[in-house]
Structures are given as structure tokens and as C-alpha cells.
Amino acid sequence: MLGRPVGGPPAREDGPVSTNDGQAPEHARTAPRLPVDVDLPVREPFDARGVFGFLAVRAVEGVEAADLSDERQLRYARTLTLPGGPGAIEVTAARVNESDWRVRARLELTRDADAASALALIRRMLDLDADPAAIDAALAGDPALAPLVARTPGIRVPGAVDPHELVVRALVGQQISVAAARTHLGRLAAQVGSPYESGIPGLDRLFPAPAQIAALPEPAPGQALDPDRPLRLPGQSIRSVVGTARALADGELVVHHNADPAAMRAQLLARPGIGPWTAAYIAMRVLHDPDAWLIGDVALLAGARAVGVVHDGLHKAQGHRALAERAAAWAPWRSYAAMHLWQAATASGPRAPARAAG
Numbered sequence: 456m457l458g459r460p461v462g463g464p465p466a467r468e469d470g471p472v473s474t475n476d477g478q479a480p481e482h483a484r485t486a487p488r489l490p491v492d493v494d495l496p497v498r499e500p501f502d503a504r505g506v507f508g509f510l511a512v513r514a515v516e517g518v519e520a521a522d523l524s525d526e527r528q529l530r531y532a533r534t535l536t537l538p539g540g541p542g543a544i545e546v547t548a549a550r551v552n553e554s555d556w557r558v559r560a561r562l563e564l565t566r567d568a569d570a571a572s573a574l575a576l577i578r579r580m581l582d583l584d585a586d587p588a589a590i591d592a593a594l595a596g597d598p599a600l601a602p603l604v605a606r607t608p609g610i611r612v613p614g615a616v617d618p619h620e621l622v623v624r625a626l627v628g629q630q631i632s633v634a635a636a637r638t639h640l641g642r643l644a645a646q647v648g649s650p651y652e653s654g655i656p657g658l659d660r661l662f663p664a665p666a667q668i669a670a671l672p673e674p675a676p677g678q679a680l681d682p683d684r685p686l687r688l689p690g691q692s693i694r695s696v697v698g699t700a701r702a703l704a705d706g707e708l709v710v711h712h713n714a715d716p717a718a719m720r721a722q723l724l725a726r727p728g729i730g731p732w733t734a735a736y737i738a739m740r741v742l743h744d745p746d747a748w749l750i751g752d753v754a755l756l757a758g759a760r761a762v763g764v765v766h767d768g769l770h771k772a773q774g775h776r777a778l779a780e781r782a783a784a785w786a787p788w789r790s791y792a793a794m795h796l797w798q799a800a801t802a803s804g805p806r807a808p809a810r811a812a813g
Contacts, residue, residue: 501583541565579712599762764778
């Protein structure tokens, strides 16, 4: 059936709409309801290819599915945990003309009352409530960024539908490629996540809840690692992921969409294995902080070199310092500037190493 179109971009929700309380779901649904289709208003310009592409290359098998084979019809789907139980969403962006997109969501719900929560999460995930005109105008004021803004108007910062999941994905993805992180997370989801029967192609499980990850064994320092372990990371990294998942499940670590930014960052930085880059990335994706800056990000530096923001002759440390100083002028939109530089790094080819995160 066709749902009533949303009347306009809603205000940011007053409280967290993701209700993953850190505990494993008691069961996965085995009889999906009929889907509900809803048209989503979009503030143009909208970089649909960029945001769908960002999600697609990080898609965890079974939890997420994407199809970007048709440039005029983009698809992304995933399972998620809603207040009334597990569910799934499928979002498509269809090109209307050279500059406009029609975005539609299909909701698969345990309870009809979850529709509002699901729609709010989709808007957050696609950053549909951003003000692209204001952001583009501000960033285009820098001569080095102006060509990037002209090439990709309406760039978005993809948000996290599940804050706890994003923390785990960020930890797993530290210092490895996006492809490697996706492989590790896919194995974790396959072995630890709860099965989910969906009518949406490509979806068959939920991402593991913190309590499920916290139940994994933590290898002691120096202990030989089980080659069949769900997380085939070094022992120290496994301890960091499992310990952080336990803190999320127990409520010791508080991460949600409307957490106090300073308090959340302080809690994150106090955890073993979480540094300034990871804390900033989580703030960028979970809190939708428009002005997060990822200190030491190698792909940002590669993008900055590619477009002339940072001189090629500078050593790595000098380059990062110069980039941070230049980026100060991009406030309060440094998260969006980062998305432009990441795209520039990808376009520049092999010289752009990946600093991955889920």
C-alpha cells in the first residue's frame, strides 16, 4: 500500500529513536508485515550518488544491501531495531531530472507505530534535513573547495541509524581499509547477529546488539588466537571492541543520537582503543555534528593534496597541521568539507589511502 507522503522535513527528534538498549533481541520476526511505501521530501540539491555510495561500500552482508548499477535508480536497504521490534527499510532514489531526485522509502515493521521512528532514522541516515544552500555557499567561499562544491552540490554527511552499531563499526574499522572492515563486520554479523526473515531482497539478519558482542571471549595478552573467532582482529583490538560493547550494554558508556557532545566524547576518549579520530568520527555520524574534524585522517590529507589545499612538499605531520589550520576557516561545516575531501581522495586514485570506519 502507498503511505501518506510526509508533509515536510521534520524537526530533529527530541529523543533517540533507535531503541537498541544494548541487549540482544529475544527473537527475529518470521512473518514480515506488508510493506509501507512513503515518499520523502528532499532539500535540493541532494548528492544522492554520494550518500548512497558511501553506504553501499560499507554495507554488511545480510544486514545491508545496495544496488547502484543504474545511476538513475539507486537502492539501499538494511535491517534495524525499532521500539516495537525488529524491522527493515529499503530506500530508493530515482533521478527526476539533471538536478533533482525522488526519494522513496519502503518500511517493513513489526508494529505500525514504528513508522515515525523508522522515517526519522532514514532522514538522519541520508542527512535529508541539511541546509545544502547554506553549506555550499559557505564552503565555496574557499577557492580550493569551490570546484568541489560545484562538482558535488548538496553533499551530505551520512548519519547512523543505530549509535551502538556505529561505535562497534568505527572500532573494527580503525586503521584498515573499508573493504577489510566490511569483511570483518560481515563475519561478525553472520556468526553473532540474530536471524531475520525479510521480504526485502538481501536482508536476513540484524547487526549484533552490544550484549551479543560482549558475550564473545576476550583473548588474554599473549594468548594464541582462535583462527575461527568471529572477529579476526589482533587480540588488543578484540578486547577493545568487546569491552566497549560491554560498556554500552551495561550503560556505562552512553552513546545516543542526542547525547551531550562533550560528555560523549569524554566517555569515548576514556575507553581503551578509542582516540580523537574515532571519537570525532562517531560524533560526526551519530550526533550529526556538522563541524567534526578528524585529526590525522590520511584520506583527508590525500584529498587536500589532490586539490591543492595542502602543498605536496610538506611532510605528513606538517601536512596534517597545515590542513587543520586551513580547515578552521570552514567552521561550522567541517564535516561537510571532510566529505568533499574524501571524495577528492577517492578520485585521485592510488595516492589516497583509506582510513576506514563502518
